[in-house]
Amino acid sequence: MPSPVDVPYRSFIKIDRTSNIPIYLQIANEFIKAIQRNILLVNSKLPGTRVLGQLLCTHRNTVVAAYDELAAQGWVVIQPNRGAFVSASLPTTGRNTVDRHSYPTHTGFYFQQSSLLDNPYEHGNYQYILNDGTPDIRLTQIDDLSRIYSSTIKRRGNRRKMDYYNQEGSEYFKEQLLVYLHLSRGLYVSGTNVLITRSTEMSLFIISEILLKPNDTVVVGALSYFSANMIFQKNAARIRTIPIDSEGIDTDALALLCEQIPIRMVYVSPQHHYPTTATLSEKRRIALLALAEKHGFAIVEDDQDYDFHYNKQPMLPIATADRKGMVIYVSSFGKSLVPGFRTGFIVAPENLMFEMRKHLGIIDRQGDVLMEQALGEMIEEGVIHRHLKKSLKIYKERRDHMGGILQAEFSSHLYTKAPTGGLAFWLQFKRPTNLLRLSKSCAQKGLFLPKTMLYQNKDVTGIRLGFGNLDSKELSQSLALLKSCLDNLD
Incomplete structure (x- = not known):
């Protein structure tokens, strides 16, 4: 939680010294409004009575009386030798006199909205995640960096x-x-x-x-x-x-x-x-x-x-x-x-x-x-050169490993050719395959195939399948799941 002195109390605690309402009640009421509006969150620590008195240009005893009033109504809890805190169990009576979610959800003016720029990337909590060809950050030389x-x-x-x-x-x-x-x-x-x-x-x-x-x-x-x-x-x-x-x-x-x-x-x-x-x-x-x-x-x-x-x-x-x-x-x-x-x-x-x-x-x-x-x-x-030289050897091994599996296990499903560079294979299907169904089937088995990898129209059915972010064991397990899902679609 932020320090109490960092909260702009003077901006939301307004005192009207010409009012017939006692100042300590005005302070207490302003605190209640701030709690209802989520300006002050549950368990937030309030400033000491002396500090708040100086901020509000009022006597410390007035602040003590305000805190006592808040405690009596159940809005704050006063802990000996620690201070006053917003209660975790706020009172229900009068609690909704101010909308706790009062910040507007929509603008009052028109602006142009674009579905074109909707985020195309998907995320999920899966055991294995295939992508379109990204490096493995585990290979980065963190010590050098x-x-x-x-x-x-x-x-x-x-x-x-x-x-x-x-x-x-x-x-x-x-x-x-x-x-x-x-x-x-x-x-x-x-x-x-x-x-x-x-x-x-x-x-x-x-x-x-x-x-x-x-x-x-x-x-x-x-x-x-x-x-x-x-x-x-x-x-x-x-x-x-x-x-x-x-x-x-x-x-x-x-x-x-x-x-x-x-x-x-x-x-x-x-x-x-x-x-x-x-x-x-x-x-x-x-x-x-x-x-x-x-x-x-x-x-x-x-x-x-x-x-x-x-x-x-x-x-x-x-x-x-x-x-x-x-x-x-x-x-x-x-x-x-x-x-x-x-x-x-x-x-x-x-x-x-x-x-x-x-x-x-x-x-x-x-x-x-x-x-x-x-x-x-x-x-x-020369750090970049050394790192790239070392990682390229590993990526080539992963490319060859993935290429071997694709050739041995997927030849009935896919046309493929090992890339001369980059971190992904381009796989084209030999017969009609619903890639969205394939993606959903893989997701059920803990394998994530983002839609940005899938290419399907009347002329092409293909997947750009990355190998850089997975080691050989992870590639083998991921491709085994993919093969299982493909076989079940036939």
Whole structure:
């Protein structure tokens, strides 16, 4: 409970010194109203009589009389040598003279409500939870994180930075991030081309606010990242889909669409398409860039899984081949770490970045300078590289383990191919299967399949099934439950 002196008693205890009602009764009545309105909660300690007398500019004995009156009516309990407390058993007589839930439940004015932005994520208390591909925070090097973060807070030079934050982000972190991006992704850019955000979703939101206006056309894959689609539609953009296959989005279909309607933006995740995990081929990357230059649309390249590769070196981002300023590169840093140590970033031409900084300054002016400072040190010390190298070995083992089970136990139900990177499999069903029924059946057995993983329409029945957050034993048990539920649906 808060200290009694922290409660603003003078704001709700009003004394009318011209009234015929004794002051001690006025004080008692104001306390009763405060208790009825839940301003003072059960078992709250009231201030001492001397302290309250000073706050209300009245004699201590007047407060003593008010407390005695409250105790006599059963509103407070006076405990010797401890003080007065709001009673746990409040009186019933007169208790409802003031509505205890008087704060309004609805506004008295109209505002626009959006079902489009309803939270798509589900949560539940289940023994096993499958997701669309997230890292296992149990693999995070907590000792390294806590050491670096603690030293960042204690370092005298950093304390001066806590009272002021440059909305463009920590310059130290940005310097380290530029080196990291150059070495790992071939992006040779300057600080004027980078914007630090909190997440990929915040990055996409800022981009949409600047680039999109009502009825602009945004092209995405026939299956695409649901959060990105929600953000684009929030700006009243029209979503058009194009086919996807084992080589990513169909650029021939995109070329045909470009001849039919003006396109403002194309959203792609070329490294590992969400949800199918397909990698956009080199030929189609070249074609996509050529189409953007010809028709003047922006390419938003979402590189959410770049750090997770198992078989060979990944293709460099499309942004590395961009010479005409057509690509906006969006990604995140520290995805293999605990969520609090992750951050998003945007790489784009300088004139667009100038406008983006204006928007970031409105929605996230303070940022998180300490976390960014710590991330910068993790890059400079090589902690990120060591952690990623160690975790990648484990994730590859989990991918192979899951792939082996799928091949041995699910071949009659599913088409599947082991992904070359990322933390999820794309599973397509060989025959019609009601995925909502499957999800409900799994839930009854303690296995959670969120609806955001399920993709079903007249052409596709598939699941994006993550393996990163579960160890081998958990994967085996989860897949056994899934197999049992699938067999029962046949």
